[in-house]
Amino acid sequence: MMRLNESAKGVYVIAVTPFQSDGALDLESTDRMVDFYLDCGATGLTVLGMMGEAQKLTIEESQTIVRRILARVAGRVPVVVGVSAAGFAQMAALTTMVMDDGAAGVMIAPPGALRTDDQIVTYYHQAAEFIGDVPFVLQDFPLVTNVQMSVPVIRRIVRDLPTCVCLKHEDWPGLDKITALRAEGSLDRRISILCGNGGMFLHEEMGRGADGAMTGFAYPEMMVDVVRHRQAGEIERAHDLFDAYLPLARFEQQPGVGLAVRKYVMARRGIIANAALRRPGGTLTPQTVADIERLIARQDKRLKELN
Amino acid sequence: MMRLNESAKGVYVIAVTPFQSDGALDLESTDRMVDFYLDCGATGLTVLGMMGEAQKLTIEESQTIVRRILARVAGRVPVVVGVSAAGFAQMAALTTMVMDDGAAGVMIAPPGALRTDDQIVTYYHQAAEFIGDVPFVLQDFPLVTNVQMSVPVIRRIVRDLPTCVCLKHEDWPGLDKITALRAEGSLDRRISILCGNGGMFLHEEMGRGADGAMTGFAYPEMMVDVVRHRQAGEIERAHDLFDAYLPLARFEQQPGVGLAVRKYVMARRGIIANAALRRPGGTLTPQTVADIERLIARQDKRLKELN
């Protein structure tokens, strides 16, 4: 079985969860979405993340969608599953379920009540004990979790917990944090650092030593291109492509409305049948749709100029 | 089937969840605890509340404990079940499960991200739609949820949602809020108001028009006594008894450590076999145990003086 480890790199796309217009899971779109992500060059998938509307699913639906995705991926890339939960019993149960089904690892965000360094470290000690020898991704996303993990905290977690193999870096600003984590001797072993925030800083993040991205965007090919060109030393080319997508990426990165934008574009691209979010979830106003359409038209034009 | 309604009054005890020393559910202690609460004079029970360590249970365990309690109560008093969840799908699934098993209603706390009046009202509209015609308790507990419900917000929820039959009032301070809600014409129909905060203000809350308590304390007989004596017009007697328990109630009301104190006392009284909280959960230091023992000794002495 494929297991996530410290060498993870490239683009782990945070998958959306496709729904039918009546709110039921849309499993056919799910298959198409998986194919699309892999065709784009994704090196991994992450499902049941915050942008996967995980919290709106029942346990049974969570299992259904994870199994469907795992079946379609069929071992081509590792699949990470978000298992953040209100309590450790549920987290452990979900972890066991998805690992039995073939996931490569899990991702854990800290609960919002954590404040002090010791509280955060203790939380991950407990989580790691509950999930056993399953490799996990440490999710550092203060804008949403309201938990701030300092470099010393990450250092302690990495030192104490060998199953912590990857940092989903989503602090903002976070560039100097990556630099600090990658400094000689900062961590006592190298872990993977994959970045979030919709790829909005991917270019600079890789310059600081990140291994790629673990985030979502309606055009994951942008992230794949940036990673590939940077790895090939084509810095300006990577930046040119990044810049072409940036106006839309910025628009999709707006909190709250962002997922509706992403699904709208994915439906428009024919990847998923229906742009609907499960309730409760925002809908796009006509003005917002017009904004998106203008951004896409300009993006298409700019990409043509670059090719 | 017994259904919670606007006439709920007296003392709805928030039940703890008894565990064995290895962390497994302790169902025998659960039976004993139910008997104890009812013998004390509880007019209802509330299970899977925050103080019931609900978030540490798997779905299966939640069902097990709810069924066991319902079986033991055997229809003698209504049982309310906390169904707060990260998403509506899980909330609806849990609600259906416990109502099928015989619960009288459910309790819903708002998620911490809600801020504006409209956001709060909209949330309850959606929750009420998801759970259907099930009566629910509106949990107003800003110290923990970080959500502040103003009187106009409660007024809108009561007006719009007929299934909202009870307010678990746990704002702090909250006395003038009860007065405002009970003012002529404030709400367009009378709902039950049961108070929380460990009964720390129960005497004054009833003076403002509350119908009783929905909270926990290692000596629920204090709350039953306060309610009974107040209903009988014996104000000073109610206060004398309240005051006798207050030093310990204050001690048990400390956030975080409070539940461990409560379980320690309940185990000491022979109600539950084991004082342990399920992990993660604090343990009492020897100094804290000494503090509790001194408070109990003084409480016993004071109660003797009063009888």
Add this chain to the structure above:
Amino acid sequence: MMRLNESAKGVYVIAVTPFQSDGALDLESTDRMVDFYLDCGATGLTVLGMMGEAQKLTIEESQTIVRRILARVAGRVPVVVGVSAAGFAQMAALTTMVMDDGAAGVMIAPPGALRTDDQIVTYYHQAAEFIGDVPFVLQDFPLVTNVQMSVPVIRRIVRDLPTCVCLKHEDWPGLDKITALRAEGSLDRRISILCGNGGMFLHEEMGRGADGAMTGFAYPEMMVDVVRHRQAGEIERAHDLFDAYLPLARFEQQPGVGLAVRKYVMARRGIIANAALRRPGGTLTPQTVADIERLIARQDKRLKELN
């Protein structure tokens, strides 16, 4: 005397506060900065804002910098002064001081403890009473203040308080909020809406009905250009210019480090003598400087292509 009113439009630049390397106020750079902003086409200035390091100044220094700026502006454009304070007495004293010195109005952000709609509205009622007939800008910046002002709240403030003449709109996302505020009959009178967030959404914000920007960026000419071209109906040209600056704007918009980036660029452009923030204030790492330099080089190249 020039007074801020509901017709404010264009670009009100949030001024930085220039310091010498020893932390003293740099008044010569202040003059140069004022000239620069006005030469760029600023239609107003806002001083002592969050990005003006207002909280690091003594009262005496606040007065010194405000007076210097007012003297240099010499009535050419209106100057708004941030007067947010821990209490109303200080806010009123500061307001009186700067209005006596010739300011056109003041700006007030809500204190972080406000939660319910009524609390927010009441706060502005009190503030408006304390500052008397002085026109004020309502600052809506939830990312920093942690206070969420819904459309109904803004509606009530505008209806009740005639001295509220302008909304500094800095919600994120906030496009549909502008649309809602500009809808026929939404507000009972038209007020100015000037947008923040470093101009990151200025193009779309103007499309929704905003009158311009009130924010900072090391290249305020971008904002002036966007406003001018949009007003002239040159939508695509406005967007082209916007896009050219976006990679750097995005970089400068990072919380915390952003002001150091802005001052670095302003010093590099010769506007201020010294890039230093007053303590406590971050410094840029060499890696961050390299990121900025690459972004500027690419921006210069792109702007040349566009001209």
Add this chain to the structure above:
Amino acid sequence: MMRLNESAKGVYVIAVTPFQSDGALDLESTDRMVDFYLDCGATGLTVLGMMGEAQKLTIEESQTIVRRILARVAGRVPVVVGVSAAGFAQMAALTTMVMDDGAAGVMIAPPGALRTDDQIVTYYHQAAEFIGDVPFVLQDFPLVTNVQMSVPVIRRIVRDLPTCVCLKHEDWPGLDKITALRAEGSLDRRISILCGNGGMFLHEEMGRGADGAMTGFAYPEMMVDVVRHRQAGEIERAHDLFDAYLPLARFEQQPGVGLAVRKYVMARRGIIANAALRRPGGTLTPQTVADIERLIARQDKRLKELN
């Protein structure tokens, strides 16, 4: 000049700020209040604290009230002044002013945005550098500041900053924290620990090693009595007196309304002429006044029984 040091003990009463009915400072009541506190047995005073409505005063008023209190105290006990401010420049200016006037030290609360251990420690390093060799009280009050200081954080601050001479301990729960701080070798030097929270846990706090209280209550004699009897080894007597005041202390400890309760009682006792809070500040409803009156009547009766 008297300077606060590590041996501070007893009861440092947090002084209220008396106002006339029109909101002006009431300096005659201030004198009477000082006399009252000292007659009660206060070993120190703390002015311009959160409960002193400091944030509602102008700088000039702050200086007026501090000077008046210092003049009346006339060196009989040390006076600590709260200097928490939005920025270090203002904090340093206020510190210089009050130390020149004869204060014994200052008190500093952390700004609410601090999260990680390093952020908190760094903040106090900077504050200590700004105020120079002035002794300061570290205010640990998470319920209001929203900043959680762990034992390791306090340890670092005490180790690094010799001017930190006292901890105003107001965490809740905080008993085990005192025990941890007083453990052999926990801190590298002994500092004073004075407790807050209106004295609600003073008895137990002293049992854990606190040196007394630094807080407010309309009956400071309760705190003086508890300290004195405990120091004399009269534990039960101390507790009896504590318990007699507890029902009212609990009532006064309600957030928000508490200060209005305290001033009402102080006016009723003839200490201050006017119970008014400066705007914005709550007023008491008739029902709340009735609650207070009942509690005072019962308290008087109980104290008589004990004497």
